[in-house]
Amino acid sequence: MSTPLGLSSLFSSRLYTTTPSAFPIHRKEFNRRRIILVTAGGGGKPTILVAEKLGQAGIDLLKKHANVDCSYDLSVEELCTKISLCDALIVRSGTKVGRDVFESSRGRLKVVGRAGVGIDNVDLAAATEYGCLVVNAPTANTVAAAEHGIALLTAMARNVAQADASIKAGKWMRSKYVGVSLVGKTLAVLGFGKVGSEVARRARGLGMHVITHDPYAPADRARAIGVELVSFEVAISTADFISLHLPLTAATSKMLNDETFARMKRGVRIVNVARGGVIDEEALLRALDSGIVAQAALDVFTVEPPVKDNKLVLHESVTATPHLGASTMEAQEGVAVEIAEAVVGALRGELAATAVNAPMVPPEVLRELKPYVVLAEKLGRLAVQLVTGGSGVDAVKVTYASSRSPDDLDTRLLRAMVIKGLIEPISSVFINLVNSDYVAKQRGVKISEERMVLDGSPEDPIEYITVRIANVESRFASALSESGEIKVEGRVKQGVPSLTKVGLFGVDVSLEGSVILCRQVDQPGMIGKVGSILGDENVNVSFMSVGRIAPGKQAVMAIGVDEQPSKETLKKIGDISAIEEFVFLKL
Ligand SMILES: NC(=O)C1=CN([C@@H]2O[C@H](COP(=O)(O)OP(=O)(O)OC[C@H]3O[C@@H](n4cnc5c(N)ncnc54)[C@H](O)[C@@H]3O)[C@@H](O)[C@H]2O)C=CC1
Numbered sequence: 001m002s003t004p005l006g007l008s009s010l011f012s013s014r015l016y017t018t019t020p021s022a023f024p025i026h027r028k029e030f031n032r033r034r035i036i037l038v039t040a041g042g043g044g045k046p047t048i049l050v051a052e053k054l055g056q057a058g059i060d061l062l063k064k065h066a067n068v069d070c071s072y073d074l075s076v077e078e079l080c081t082k083i084s085l086c087d088a089l090i091v092r093s094g095t096k097v098g099r100d101v102f103e104s105s106r107g108r109l110k111v112v113g114r115a116g117v118g119i120d121n122v123d124l125a126a127a128t129e130y131g132c133l134v135v136n137a138p139t140a141n142t143v144a145a146a147e148h149g150i151a152l153l154t155a156m157a158r159n160v161a162q163a164d165a166s167i168k169a170g171k172w173m174r175s176k177y178v179g180v181s182l183v184g185k186t187l188a189v190l191g192f193g194k195v196g197s198e199v200a201r202r203a204r205g206l207g208m209h210v211i212t213h214d215p216y217a218p219a220d221r222a223r224a225i226g227v228e229l230v231s232f233e234v235a236i237s238t239a240d241f242i243s244l245h246l247p248l249t250a251a252t253s254k255m256l257n258d259e260t261f262a263r264m265k266r267g268v269r270i271v272n273v274a275r276g277g278v279i280d281e282e283a284l285l286r287a288l289d290s291g292i293v294a295q296a297a298l299d300v301f302t303v304e305p306p307v308k309d310n311k312l313v314l315h316e317s318v319t320a321t322p323h324l325g326a327s328t329m330e331a332q333e334g335v336a337v338e339i340a341e342a343v344v345g346a347l348r349g350e351l352a353a354t355a356v357n358a359p360m361v362p363p364e365v366l367r368e369l370k371p372y373v374v375l376a377e378k379l380g381r382l383a384v385q386l387v388t389g390g391s392g393v394d395a396v397k398v399t400y401a402s403s404r405s406p407d408d409l410d411t412r413l414l415r416a417m418v419i420k421g422l423i424e425p426i427s428s429v430f431i432n433l434v435n436s437d438y439v440a441k442q443r444g445v446k447i448s449e450e451r452m453v454l455d456g457s458p459e460d461p462i463e464y465i466t467v468r469i470a471n472v473e474s475r476f477a478s479a480l481s482e483s484g485e486i487k488v489e490g491r492v493k494q495g496v497p498s499l500t501k502v503g504l505f506g507v508d509v510s511l512e513g514s515v516i517l518c519r520q521v522d523q524p525g526m527i528g529k530v531g532s533i534l535g536d537e538n539v540n541v542s543f544m545s546v547g548r549i550a551p552g553k554q555a556v557m558a559i560g561v562d563e564q565p566s567k568e569t570l571k572k573i574g575d576i577s578a579i580e581e582f583v584f585l586k587l
Pocket residue numbers: 025026027028030116117118119138141142145190191192193194195196213214215216217245246247248251252273274275299300323324325326327
């Protein structure tokens with residue numbers, strides 16, 4: 001199987017990229033498509049568990065590429081049991097994807113797809129630790145949520161739900177249900193992202209004065225819609241209506257509470273189509289009872305479904321709907337296709353849109369960095385194999401030498417691949433861009449990065465990469481630099497990642513197959529001797545190069561081999577009298 005970028009060396013790895021704005025949770029630039037490059041699957045069809053109702057178009061798309069198990073209303077135990085047989089899981093807001101789910105998957109779960117926006121029901125930290133990509137469908141239900149917000153706003157202002165219930169109960173109560181007008185009133189939109197800005201646009205159409213608070217929103221977007229960006233304080237204290245459109249995070253949890261209600265205009269009306277947890281529900285009840293809040297319209301609740309006899313749901317001044325914001329035919333079909341494409345793309349190693357727990361590398365950068373990504377991993381892999389067993393790797397320094405300005409070179413991918421190369425050979429942990437930093441930290445490996453700015457043409461993104469490991473002993477003493485660190489350096493030559501320095505010795509060997517490094521007393525005929533030993537054993541030599549300090553002194557010979565030589569062959573090489581030390585390294 002090949003990826004559109006043909007990153008064959010990454011097939012066994014899983015590599016995820018997305019924009020910084022998608023990290024950690026909310027996104028700001030939702031008009032631009034984010035791109036992620038993800039895994040390549042193994043043989044056979046992957047299995048996808050769809051744990052909540054998904055639009056048929058999405059199911060049909062999934063079925064073309066995977067075995068699809070649609071099992072709804074699973075208990076936590078049932079989900080944990082099933083998950084060990086699944087490569088991907090698709091949920092909406094009703095399924096908690098906690099740490100137990102990732103633990104139970106025993107490494108098989110590669111992607112969690114959230115068919116919607118809010119990922120507060122997915123334990124992102126656990127997903128990241130387990131190297132599982134989380135993707136969502138951030139755009140297809142925006143309009144539906146905004147329309148529901150407006151529906152609740154207008155229904156609340158005119159007591160539509162209460163009046164409807166009363167007329168159905170045989171009453172005709174015209175004076176009881178006198179409402180309030182929207183025109184000319186101030187609406188504060190908290191959270192000016194996708195949904196918030198669509199709500200603002202529609203509210204402007206209703207003749208409302210719209211203000212918004214969002215520390216991350218671009219002022220020009222607000223200006224374009226005729227909305228004023230204000231502080232939180234101004235928003236809550238001057239609004240007649242407040243509409244919530246924030247993600248639920250540690251910072252937004254219970255953002256509306258006794259203290260903030262006390263600073264609001266008496267008689268304020270509140271709409272929540274975001275997440276129940278953004279409001280302290282007990283405090284809202286108190287504010288409703290005391291008259292600070294005249295009415296509330298709630299689509300979302302801290303606990304869903306809310307407990308029977310929930311006082312907010314039953315409150316006369318509350319209009320409630322059961323988390324219907326995204327529930328239009330159109331939005332559900334759109335979300336289903338959006339998430340199915342993201343999950344299938346992720347499983348197939350194609351470029352796909354949207355990821356929430358990985359940093360973004362745009363596709364054009366990826367394309368350019370492709371050979372350097374391979375180089376970075378191989379240098380990490382080589383360097384760690386030069387460490388004497390038991391030394392314990394804790395301090396790694398990666399140097400990128402480039403003529404580009406540091407702002408023009410995104411090294412996150414390279415750093416992740418160095419970590420992958422370093423750690424995978426010495427552990428059973430599966431590493432990708434999602435969990436590389438986490439795994440390094442867990443293992444106590446401190447990675448520092450250094451940029452060396454070179455003069456010259458910035459045509460190539462990187463001149464060379466050096467990986468150094470400090471505080472260790474080496475099984476190949478010649479790999480040590482002057483300062484006693486293991487040091488390997490590589491370059492991309494005509495598109496091919498190559499090893500160009502080991503310790504103080506310059507070499508030149510393409511990083512394919514495996515490498516034998518020998519230190520010898522520099523003398524004629526050495527290449528022939530080693531070459532013929534390998535030839536006798538049918539080991540194909542792809543490259544040989546000798547780097548010496550000075551003629552007649554010590555030299556390091558680097559030999560690229562396609563297959564792993566037998567122990568006897570390696571011993572024969574070691575027995576050559578001029579060879580002082582040698583090491584076999586698998587790439
Ligand atoms: N009821 C429903 O069925 C639906 C609910 N939603 C929810 O609506 C909310 C908004 O969704 P989108 O607009 O798609 O997300 P978004 O990510 O586009 O927008 C969220 C905005 O909140 C802002 N924000 C974050 N922290 C903030 C803070 N402390 N103060 C002020 N602003 C802050 C962000 O900068 C961002 O602009 C989410 O909670 C989402 O889960 C979305 C769709 C359907």
